[in-house]
Amino acid sequence: MDKTNHIGPNPIHAAHGIAHFGEDPPPPYQIMTRDFLFLRARFRRDAVRAAVPAELEIADEATGFIGMLTSTGGWGLEPYSLLYLALDVKHAASADGTPGLFRAVNYYSGQPGRLFRRHYNARMEIGYSRQWNDGFTWYGEGGRDEPEVRIELRRTGDDLPAPASGIHHYLADAPKGGLAHFYVTYTAQFGGAEVVDYALTDTAAPLLKSLEPVEFLFSYYCPQTPLAIGEPxxxxxxxxxxxxEAHRLGLMDVISRIGLAAALVSRDGRLLFINSKARGLLAMAQVGGRLIAWRKEDQRQLDGVIASTGNQDTLISPPVALVRPDNALPVLARALPVSAAMAGEPAFLVLFSEPEARPAKDIDKVLQVLGLTPAEARLAAGIGAGRSVNDCADHLAITANTARSTLRVVYDKLGISKQSELAGIVARLE
Structure with missing residues (x-):
């Protein structure tokens, strides 16, 4: 039996008096997929009209696409496989200009299938897909309990083109009635392919049979595709x-792909988006709609930095050290303003980093230029990188009392009074 993803009590929530979120992890979901088979097709117009809710206007060409993929998992979603069919609709174009897509057929495996049915799409059904290859020929099959669709593609070249990014705007029958919509960002290398065979089995659902393509326009094979799935x-x-939502999702997708842990926060402190890397680093979630630190004193500093950034001449704030409850190295947070055009409203991008366990080898030499002795500089480099006084004392083979007294001298010489200020100096020197 598939296990349902469960988020247990969170020490951050408890510290701030917030109830735990619930069993379903909140979107956005960030996942990696592999072996994505993509077929762009034209269908019978009467079949498309019957498959799409009456309040939506279908595309004149009665077009859409069929997709099969396997997800290796990511934030909030267990690994799963998927077969789906989406149909073009008018007046719902995505931010990148591609048509809006109504999700007509959706076979998901496991926990994601149940989660998406609860929150995204009443037409979600538990099913599966699998893809495999023999050289340049790729095969796929998918269905509910048994295969309902079989696909055969042949790649048309050796090389994959440069990655391309985009945003799909999906519409669906909402689980509680009416319509829902959500965005999915992607970055993929679309390897050209031709359709060798597309076959429906006797067990195919009536809707799937009615939407048998009358013409294939083009098809692709994508070896790996990171996706970010927005909130419905x-x-x-x-x-x-x-x-x-599309702009936010696109912005955070770019930040995630270059390897940064980040959150998008509104001017009044609301959490607009947090990516999977930041979730993993901070154990934070969209609880209470705010970005929450472990300690209330750190929270006040973080809120203060976010509020003041943009009102000063600097483009990025000095770092704030967020102390973690497990005695691990603190997390450093910096904020920079983001325009309303990118975030949908005036906001701040908060970037998080985890100090190295050991200070950079040349930082202590630079600190000596600021007037510290070699011993003081070595201690300052370690403390500024997020290590505790006791850790630094052990590393430098001195007593903890000596480390504390030396640290007071460091603070006096540098004109500062706390570790977060020292962390800011060290971060600027790295």
Missing amino acids: HPYDPKTGAPDT
């Missing part, structure tokens, strides 16, 4: 949907 929201075809 109600959708009204009369008013459409703002691109705010």
